[in-house]
Amino acid sequence: MAKLWEGRFSGSQNADADAFNRSIAFDSRMYAQDIEGSIAHASMLGSQGIIPQQDASDIVSALQGILSDLDSGKLEIDPQAEDIHSFVENELVARLGRRAKSLHTARSRNDQVALDFRLFAKQAMTDVQNLLEDLLKAIVAKARTCTDALMPGYTHLQRAQPVTYAHWLLAYACMFERDMTRVQSALKAADVCPLGSGALAGTTFPIDRQETAFALGFGSVCSNSMDGVSDRDFAADALYALSMIQTHLSRMSEEIILQCSWEFGFVTLDDGFCTGSSIMPQKKNPDIAELVRGKTGRVNGNLIGLLTVLKGLPLAYNKDMQEDKEGLFDSFDTVSTSLKLFAPMIETMTLNKEAMRQAAQRGFINATDCADALAKKGVPFREAYNITGNLVRWAIGHGKTLETMTLDEYRQFSDLFDESIFDAVNLDNCLNRRTSAGGPSQQSVQAQLQAWQQKGY
Ligand code: ARG
Numbered sequence: 001m002a003k004l005w006e007g008r009f010s011g012s013q014n015a016d017a018d019a020f021n022r023s024i025a026f027d028s029r030m031y032a033q034d035i036e037g038s039i040a041h042a043s044m045l046g047s048q049g050i051i052p053q054q055d056a057s058d059i060v061s062a063l064q065g066i067l068s069d070l071d072s073g074k075l076e077i078d079p080q081a082e083d084i085h086s087f088v089e090n091e092l093v094a095r096l097g098r099r100a101k102s103l104h105t106a107r108s109r110n111d112q113v114a115l116d117f118r119l120f121a122k123q124a125m126t127d128v129q130n131l132l133e134d135l136l137k138a139i140v141a142k143a144r145t146c147t148d149a150l151m152p153g154y155t156h157l158q159r160a161q162p163v164t165y166a167h168w169l170l171a172y173a174c175m176f177e178r179d180m181t182r183v184q185s186a187l188k189a190a191d192v193c194p195l196g197s198g199a200l201a202g203t204t205f206p207i208d209r210q211e212t213a214f215a216l217g218f219g220s221v222c223s224n225s226m227d228g229v230s231d232r233d234f235a236a237d238a239l240y241a242l243s244m245i246q247t248h249l250s251r252m253s254e255e256i257i258l259q260c261s262w263e264f265g266f267v268t269l270d271d272g273f274c275t276g277s278s279i280m281p282q283k284k285n286p287d288i289a290e291l292v293r294g295k296t297g298r299v300n301g302n303l304i305g306l307l308t309v310l311k312g313l314p315l316a317y318n319k320d321m322q323e324d325k326e327g328l329f330d331s332f333d334t335v336s337t338s339l340k341l342f343a344p345m346i347e348t349m350t351l352n353k354e355a356m357r358q359a360a361q362r363g364f365i366n367a368t369d370c371a372d373a374l375a376k377k378g379v380p381f382r383e384a385y386n387i388t389g390n391l392v393r394w395a396i397g398h399g400k401t402l403e404t405m406t407l408d409e410y411r412q413f414s415d416l417f418d419e420s421i422f423d424a425v426n427l428d429n430c431l432n433r434r435t436s437a438g439g440p441s442q443q444s445v446q447a448q449l450q451a452w453q454q455k456g457y
Contacts, residue, residue, distance in 0.1 A: 001081050001090060004109075018082075023322050027084045028077045029329060033119035034084050035067045037112060038092075040215040041195060042103055050205050051102045059103050062096045063088075083322075084116070085109045106207050108199035110229040110317040117325060118190045119216065121238050124332045125187035128242070131339035132180050136173055138343040140449065140457040143169040147445045150431055151266065151356035152365050159363030162431040163440040165266070165351055168255075170448050173457075175248040182241035190234035193218035197228030200316035226316045232306065232324050239303040242331040243296075249338050250296040253289035256349075260286055265355040270348035273341070288345060292338045299334055302327030357427075364392050366402050366425040369433075373424035377416045387413050403427075 003013075013021075039060050046056025066088060069075035081087035092100040143166040153163035193213035196202065202225045209221045222228035259266040269286055277283035309323045367388055374384035391413045395405060402425040410417035423429060432441045438448070 001078055001086070003082060004086050004089065004104075021082065021319075022080075023083045023325070024077065024079060024081045024087060026326050026329065027113075027116075027322075028087070030116040030120050030325075031070050031077070031084050031088065032067060033116040033123075034088050034112070035063050035070075036119065037115045037195065037216065038088065038103060039063050040212045041107055043215065044208055044211045045102070045105055047211065048206055048208055050105055050207070055099045055102060058096060059092065059100060062092055062100065065095065066091050083109070083113075085112050106198065106203040106205035107195070108197075108229070110199050111194050111197040111225075113321075114194040114197070114229055114231070115216075117232075117328075118192070118194065118218075118234060121190040121234055121328065122187055122217075124328070125183050125190065125238060125241070128245070128332070128335060128339070129180060129183050129187070131336055131343075132176055132183065132245070135339050135343045135346075136176050136180075136452075136457055138346045139169050139173045139176070140452045142346055142349075143173070143445070144449060146351055146353065147442045147449070149351060149353045149356050150360050150427060152360045152363055153440070159359070159365050161368055162360055162365050162427055162434070164431065164442070164445060165353075165356060166445050166449075167440040169346075170445065170452070172248065172252050173452065175251075176245070179241065179245045179248060182237075182244055186234060186237035186241045188219075189237045191219040192234075193221045194228035194231070195221075197222065197225035200226050200229050230313065230316045230318075230321070232310055232321065235324050235328050236303070236306055236310070238328060239299075239306055239331055242335045243300050243303045245335050246292075246296045246299040246331075246338060249335075249342060250293040252342075253286075253293040256289045256345075257286050257293070260349075264359070265352055266359070267352065268350045269345065270350075272348065273345045288341055292342065295334050295338065299331045302331045360427055361401065361403075364395070364402060366427060366430045367392050369430045370402055370421065370425050373421055374414060374416060379414070379416065 003009075042051075042056050042059040042063065045051045046053045066075065070077070075091070077084075078087055081090065089100070089104065092103065146165040146169070147167075149165035150162055151165055151168070152159035153161050153168070193209065193216060195212045195216070196207050196209035213221045222231070256267065256269070258264050260269050269284075269289075271284070273286070273288045274284045275287045277285065305327045306324055309320050313320055370391070371381065371384040371388040374387060375381045379387070391405075391410070392402075394409075394412070395401060400409070403422070407417065407419065407421070410421055432443065435441045435443050438444065
């Protein structure tokens with residue numbers, strides 16, 4: 001296929017260099033954005049009298065034809081084209097002849113590709129926002145079913161203090177809610193129109209940048225043409241937002257993988273999200289959660305990849321920037337697929353509340369409450385803490401728990417202990433007296449759920 005720039009050249013391109021230079025294999029994904037941008041540009045050229053109005057409207061119709069033929073599969077992308085911009089322009093010239101050649105007046109592929117990529121990023125961030133909403137709905141709905149599901153909360157993966165499965169789920173809801181704000185801010189960063197920046201130094205033609213920006217749905221136009229063609233911050237912002245989402249999904253995956261093991265047995269994943277083993281007939285493996293965890297590597301890699309591409313680039317456009325797209329495409333695809341799988345995986349998993357409660361009964365997760373009970377009787381907390389530490393050591397040695405020790409056994413450690421200690425170390429009391437705002441008691445979790453409901457979840 002003819003090169004857009006061949007006029008300057010007498011020799012032909014080295015075949016390997018040609019292949020190396022080509023981006024059509026991946027930027028063809030932006031054909032709709034490219035054509036949409038060209039339609040806005042052509043209309044503006046017409047309305048500004050830069051090209052004849054008739055030519056502008058013929059170019060627009062031909063571009064619309066190319067778009068619908070690509071959508072329907074009637075027209076196929078030529079894999080030998082240099083990039084999507086060359087492909088669309090060549091196709092336009094093939095359909096419309098010489099008049100099509102005025103489309104590129106007052107434009108460069110540099111502002112064109114920046115535009116296409118921003119349009120892509122805006123759509124991608126909007127899609128991810130919707131998927132995050134679906135996941136939040138699934139998490140909050142599940143939490144409503146288990147505010148009574150007492151389980152141990154962990155630190156260092158050691159049983160620590162009582163929480164509920166609902167409280168645990170809502171902790172992840174908080175993470176995904178923060179992700180939403182990062183996605184929105186990446187969307188805002190992408191919402192600036194670079195069209196009209198030209199190659200790097202604007203144009204001598206009387207273009208109307210507001211008109212194209214408005215037609216394409218942008219909130220504003222970039223204020224410096226050199227920045228306009230070389231700014232990829234919006235892509236880095238999007239990649240960071242996507243990395244944080246995948247990181248949160250990965251942490252949640254890790255916990256679900258533990259929770260569905262025989263060791264924990266807190267949840268059972270639906271068969272639809274598991275696979276078996278080729279040799280061990282008993283196996284049901286949480287592959288989807290594991291893959292989501294594993295794919296965090298590539299998503300984080302894409303972020304570092306782009307930052308590294310950008311770090312030494314002089315202004316303005318450099319071909320290095322062609323390396324900006326695949327990472328974002330990949331992170332967007334990976335995170336979207338992970339989000340799409342996660343919502344139904346959470347929805348369909350069954351909770352084993354009995355196993356959670358049994359785990360809560362081992363591990364002295366009420367030890368803080370025992371120390372608190374002494375502290376409430378006037379013992380300074382640090383002293384109460386030490387007394388309880390000795391008491392727990394004794395209980396472990398004698399195969400007892402704080403619930404099964406007798407009052408006499410308690411009184412070996414402090415004569416301030418009385419019958420009320422059994423009420424203090426009762427697990428349900430330990431949970432439900434944690435009524436501090438944001439705490440795990442059923443009352444506090446109901447308040448969290450109410451707040452989620454007010455936000456539409
Ligand atoms: N394929 C290029 C990219 O993705 C398009 C811009 C080409 N501009 C240039 N001056 N060669 O960045």
